[in-house]
Amino acid sequence: MILLSTRSVAKPWGRTDLPQIFGGSVAKAIGEVWFEPPSEFDALLIKYIFTSEKLSVQCHPSSDQTLAMGLGKQGKDECWLVLDAQPGAQLAIGFEREIDDEAMRAAMQDGSIERLLSWYPVSAGDFFYIPANTVHAIGAGITLVEVQQNSDITYRLYDYGRPRALHFEEGAAVALRKPYPAHHHQRLTATGSAQLVDGPHFRLDRLDGAPDPAVATRYAGSLLVVPLDCHLSLAGSTIAPGQCALADGLAAITFPATGLSLIAQPV
Template identity: 55%
Template sequence: MTLLPRRWVEKPWGRDCLPPPFTAPAGCHIGEVWFEPPAALPSLLVKYIFTSEKLSVQVHPSDAQAQSLGESDRGKEECWLVIDAEPDATLGIGFREEVDAETIRRAALDGTIEDMLVWYPVRAGDFFYIPAGTVHAIGAGVSLVEIQQNSDITYRLYDYGRPRELHLEKGLVVARGTPHDPALRRHLPHAGTVELVSNAFIVAHRCDGLPDPAILAQYAGPCIVIPRKGEMWASAIPIHPGDCAVAGSAADITFDPAGSCVLVRPA
């Protein structure tokens, strides 16, 4: 078992006061906490995101689209588990109704694309899966765990007038002008082990207490453990909330009977 190195990432939209168990370094506005992908699982990246302002309206390509557009990286599918949210916090995901590429272009240029998205009020325990091609934006006052394909490709369509590069032409190639599928979002039950996602890219479960043997069997190879409550152990190494670790298999992890974690592996 290996604890993954943690990297604090400052962002203009980051925060100097983070939800427990994190504490921002003095004088820093932390927007993201990255965990370096392990050599055993290079296709996955886990990070925490903390926002004080809206992030850009953006979209990510699929593997095939990234290749066709000449990118050197894979595409990006991702999912979000909200861990904390201010009362008015929202996530913008997908369009209110079907729109074509020219409508998206005009809206990105004049800023009305923000109003075309559906902004979902969020609270801790909400889960969203974001397929490649989904136009989305994370609102202010949100803290979440992001589990994604390990890719750095982001096409910004609109950025509220901030002086950053936009990627409108590539973004229009990959953007789906459709609403978000309701099957890809839900509020998790307060307790219990639940499957978060199982598809061609990511398998993930939220595990409360001691996982059922059938769940452990799905993680018979290298997997990532993200503790959310309690203390866990692997190879005599403690893993606490705020840590992220890779284990040879879930059988190598000693779970806290009163704890909670997220298990992740590539499909």
């Protein structure tokens, strides 16, 4: 068992009122808490995200595209599980309708791109799978868990005037200019297990208590486990909410009778 170290990342859109599992009130606005992946299991990155403002409108290349561009890194499929959201909180994913390359380039330049996106009202339990190339933005007032291919390649298309680099050419070259497929969105109940992602790059399940035999069959070998509202036992240690551990397999973890946790594994 390896308990992953955490890294708090300051962001201009972050918050000083973090969940108690991450310290509660803090002096500097923190936008993300990363669980640092060990070198032997670094294909995935899991993080918590906390927002007080909208994040940039952005997209990421696929692994095929990063290979073709000679970047030497994998692309970035990702997904979001909303844990908490203020009234009116929204996520933007994909476009309201298909647009052409010229219209998208003009919208990036004048900032109107955010008005062309589909904005989804969200609350705790909303889950979205975000394939590479999907144009997206996280809105204000949201706490979520993100599971992603471990890649730092982000093309910002619009950033609300913040003094950060934008990537018009790179983004236009890889961005999908279409609506977001509805089947990538799930609305989870407050309790119960759910299969969230089954490839192509990783698998992810939310468990309520111990996994059933079908889940155990799919998760052979090492995996990451994140307790959300319960405590797990692993190699004689307790893993609490706000922590993430690398386990040799599901059989190494003792789950409570009820309680939510996430398990994730590269494909």
